[in-house]
Amino acid sequence: AQSVAQPEDQVNVAEGNPLTVKCTYSVSGNPYLFWYVQYPNRGLQFLLKYITGDNLVKGSYGFEAEFNKSQTSFHLKKPSALVSDSALYFCAVRDMYNNDMRFGAGTRLTVKP
Amino acid sequence: DADVTQTPRNRITKTGKRIMLECSQTKGHDRMYWYRQDPGLGLRLIYYSFDVKDINKGEISDGYSVSRQAQAKFSLSLESAIPNQTALYFCATSDTRDRVNTGELFFGEGSRLTVL
Numbered sequence A: 001a002q003s004v005a006q007p008e009d010q011v012n013v014a015e016g017n018p019l020t021v022k023c024t025y026s027v028s029g030n031p032y033l034f035w036y037v038q039y040p041n042r043g044l045q046f047l048l049k050y051i052t053g054d055n056l057v058k059g060s061y062g063f064e065a066e067f068n069k070s071q072t073s074f075h076l077k078k079p080s081a082l083v084s085d086s087a088l089y090f091c092a093v094r095d096m097y098n099n100d101m102r103f104g105a106g107t108r109l110t111v112k113p
Numbered sequence B: 001d002a003d004v005t006q007t008p009r010n011r012i013t014k015t016g017k018r019i020m021l022e023c024s025q026t027k028g029h030d031r032m033y034w035y036r037q038d039p040g041l042g043l044r045l046i047y048y049s050f051d052v053k054d055i056n057k058g059e060i061s062d063g064y065s066v067s068r069q070a071q072a073k074f075s076l077s078l079e080s081a082i083p084n085q086t087a088l089y090f091c092a093t094s095d096t097r098d099r100v101n102t103g104e105l106f107f108g109e110g111s112r113l114t115v116l
Helices: none
Strands: A003-005 A010-014 A019-021 A024-026 A031-038 A044-050 A056-058 A064-068 A073-078 A087-095 A107-112 B004-007 B010-013 B019-025 B031-038 B042-051 B054-057 B065-070 B073-078 B087-094 B111-115
Touching (some): A024 A073, A024 A087, A031 A064, A031 A073, A073 A087, B004 B087, B019 B111, B031 B073, B042 B073
Parallel strands (some): B010 B111
Antiparallel strands (some): A056 A064, B019 B073, B087 B111
């Protein structure tokens, strides 16, 4: 079965600095990769996805992610962090044959003024 | 109004009680899911349904049951709640009828369940 690892429980960055939230995956076949964000007391919201094509995908709120097949990674990035980006971020993966989407444990991003 | 609505949003109950969490959606999606969120474990899939007549177990289905009453409604039941079922529960939907079946999920706001 597919799986996702988010190696950092917590990421702290200063406002205006670039941010990276890491994700690695394991899947048989071609992966469908997703990033979701969860704000306090809310459900998860979709940020972006990689299905095929360009390895750099752009999503909501200025976020982007880079698919690296050789490293089986899909790191989330943003050039300039905002305090309002502080939230819990989840990476998820499913393969093209299986509708069972697996989530990572989540990374809490804190952006300080 | 939310596209995916969960009720109740918060519930405190006692060990051994039967609990039902309900989910309804206005998105017209065919697939519905129940996930459980625990700190440090992320989201784990409990059950999912491809349509009204199709129910599938997820990673952690033991102790849970589901019912897909209609395309828009999917309920999760705990027949005899136990304290380690204390968690935040999410319902989600996806639409496999779009041209590119990427399985993007749309989540409800969550139901926080505490079992004493």
